[in-house]
Amino acid sequence: MELFLGIEGGGTNTRAVLAQADGQILGVGWGGPSNALFVGREAASKAIKQAISQALAQKRERLKCKVIAACIPGVNKELLQLTLKPLMEWEHLILCSDTLSALQAGLGPEGVGVVVSSGTGSFAIARNKKGDIAVVGGWGPLLGDEGSGYYIGLLGLKAIIHAADGIGPPTCLTRAIIERLGLTNPLELRRVAYSGVLDRKSIAELSQVVMVMAKEGDKAALSIIKKAAWWLVVMARAVVRKAGLENEIPVVFVGGVARERVIVEIFKRYLDKLLPGAVYTPPLFPIELGSLLLAYKEGGISLKESTLHQVKTTYSSILKSI
Amino acid sequence: MELFLGIEGGGTNTRAVLAQADGQILGVGWGGPSNALFVGREAASKAIKQAISQALAQKRERLKCKVIAACIPGVNKELLQLTLKPLMEWEHLILCSDTLSALQAGLGPEGVGVVVSSGTGSFAIARNKKGDIAVVGGWGPLLGDEGSGYYIGLLGLKAIIHAADGIGPPTCLTRAIIERLGLTNPLELRRVAYSGVLDRKSIAELSQVVMVMAKEGDKAALSIIKKAAWWLVVMARAVVRKAGLENEIPVVFVGGVARERVIVEIFKRYLDKLLPGAVYTPPLFPIELGSLLLAYKEGGISLKESTLHQVKTTYSSILKSI
CATH class of the missing domain: 3.30.420.40 (ATPase, nucleotide binding domain)
Known part of the structure; x- marks a missing residue:
């Protein structure tokens, strides 16, 4: 099964969500603030690492994602690649505005x-x-x-x-x-x-x-x-x-x-x-899932009713179990 | 004749005024911003040095002031002493708020x-x-x-x-x-x-x-x-x-x-x-003379009419000559 990772960063905290193509969410992680403009490159990188490590916690093998979508203001692709490399592999890495991920989650893909x-x-x-x-x-x-x-x-x-x-x-x-x-x-x-x-x-x-x-x-x-x-x-x-x-x-x-x-x-x-x-x-979606939805979009995954349902229910059950 | 030095610093620039007890102004100097909270200790120190050196320009011997009064937000006594030591000597050094020097110049001593x-x-x-x-x-x-x-x-x-x-x-x-x-x-x-x-x-x-x-x-x-x-x-x-x-x-x-x-x-x-x-x-006075007036006050110099007149006229003639 292909894997997708969404990372949302900002002035308050960082969230990472790992999911399958069918909407099954596998892991969720949190980190501190990651807007590098305000907290600096090092702190931003640390926060992103922490969120991802937590989201990957139960996977023992080194994972490869089809798409990683990151929406983190103040972070550029070079810093993101440096941060991600020790943790996992990927086919596509996209860096999006946090405004776009909010639109995606708030109103759905279209x-x-x-x-x-x-x-x-x-x-x-x-x-x-x-x-x-x-x-x-x-x-x-x-x-x-x-x-x-x-x-x-x-x-x-x-x-x-x-x-x-x-x-x-x-x-x-x-x-x-x-x-x-x-x-x-x-x-x-x-x-x-x-x-x-x-x-x-x-x-x-x-x-x-x-x-x-x-x-x-x-x-x-x-x-x-x-x-x-x-x-x-x-x-x-x-x-x-x-x-x-x-x-x-x-x-x-x-x-x-x-x-x-x-x-x-x-x-x-x-x-x-x-x-x-x-x-x-x-x-339409919990707003912290915006980047995951962008990762799906980039990977050509159409968000059918069943996929959306799967995303919502598995996300809420993971949150409850934490 | 006893000497008095007033230094005014702030977010825009720094001014130093050297004068005799009788109100005769001997030198005026300018430097960059010196609020150390915003420009840092080093830049503040440099700005103060520049202003004082310019005010002392025509004095070849190493001067000793009776009172130095400095009104520079964000600068403490230790930084001030470090900055002044290579330039001159003094009997009393006082650090005042820039609000107080504005009061002094704006409304006069009392x-x-x-x-x-x-x-x-x-x-x-x-x-x-x-x-x-x-x-x-x-x-x-x-x-x-x-x-x-x-x-x-x-x-x-x-x-x-x-x-x-x-x-x-x-x-x-x-x-x-x-x-x-x-x-x-x-x-x-x-x-x-x-x-x-x-x-x-x-x-x-x-x-x-x-x-x-x-x-x-x-x-x-x-x-x-x-x-x-x-x-x-x-x-x-x-x-x-x-x-x-x-x-x-x-x-x-x-x-x-x-x-x-x-x-x-x-x-x-x-x-x-x-x-x-x-x-x-x-x-009542050009506002940048506030610290000099505080230095006079600290030195027990009463600001008689003739002294005030001397301050105003020599200050304005120095400004014209620059």
Whole structure:
């Protein structure tokens, strides 16, 4: 049986999924963040290795994959080959954008509509009936990533600074974030902010604190979540225009941030308001399977109903067994 | 005659001023950016050395200063001593905040009121009748610096990205900034943004392009300048509350950004609106003399009218002769 491997990397973690051509998933693995632009080549390579090793765990022999598809921002083919060589062999290795794997998993191989992704970073991608693809966002933490976990975490930090300076209202975020960072006082942020402690990932993780405080009704936290949801819908609207989509447009919302009901509800409300043609839709596949689906596509495997079913059921049973 | 040296450092450049106790300025020197947090210890040390060497240029013998006062964010005493030792000797070396030197130059040794500074970074500092001092802002490019040159430059970059994504309106900033950066296309920003090309200083320098475009009536640019001016006045208002200042409060606006008339006019308008007790006031001294005034203070030199006059006139004649 031919083997296929999908690798998804990003600012938060790395996932690898090994599967047969019939949709039977054989192994799943996790690693740390692998966007080499932000964590460096070495850490990225280590995270990818760890994820793959775990996915291959039960295979004793040296495997050969028909197709490996990797969607890891900031990683080039040369680094990928160096990383994979000690672990396995392959016939085809393709490097794709993480926007494309999100589209693949969110709407299926040929689906028309929009996928909005908000994890550590953020972007929106759309496909129209002709198969044309448009992307908005994905500019990284300095220039873009509005509505992302990083954006939410950073606004959380700014909210407690503004409270300390008397520019913004007092907020429960102060105590919650200061405690999460192991500090005793907001003024200590001045020291840690530029010492490397507050890297992209750890700022994005603070978004969880902001979500919790928003759920508990903190006004500053809720206002941040609203801003983030607004940006994500504005990105969806911009990508809809770019792709020339019209009427009853499926909009899928994915990524770590989209796991929180508090932002999903606000996202839906803005969607109704700003993009009346939108139909909020769950992703067709677990979003971390996007690269595997791209590997199938590259290998000429048509995703029949039975294959899709096999992918979904074996993936969920593997997750349960871990 | 006893000698005094003031050194001012920051994200844009470094200045050193050597003077006698009677206010006679003997030398002025310039160096590159010296905030070691952002440019590193070595570059900071080099910039400081260059500024001092230039200020000492005409003195052949090895000088001894009574007081050296240095206001350089991100530089500690140990680095400063290492940098100064090969150049000169001193009796007292003090390291002060750059907020304090701005206060000193802006309002004079005992002046009551507010100094708002917007250079590469931004802050507001106030002193009340009792001599209590309050500071707002100065949190650096990640967490704060609203209204600064960095803030303006970064919003300029975001404006051209939003235009490219179809989220914001088209803007003349696109061509102007892309040309300034030596690129041909906004999409290239994705590559250069995280390669180290767009460092703090070069982003802050883009604020000049935004100012020019705002003067030419570009809506996106003007909206950025308005946001920046609004933040600076909000900071002034917050620091006025912190210091408990009331009625006819002198507000001095300084820094590289404050040299541009387009933002000064908007700043004044917001000041009238948001802080009715404010009286827009020019700085008492050229702002880059703040550290020298602190050195005088530390050395017990009282700033009599004749000394102040001497400082101002000799400083301006040295500047003219360069």
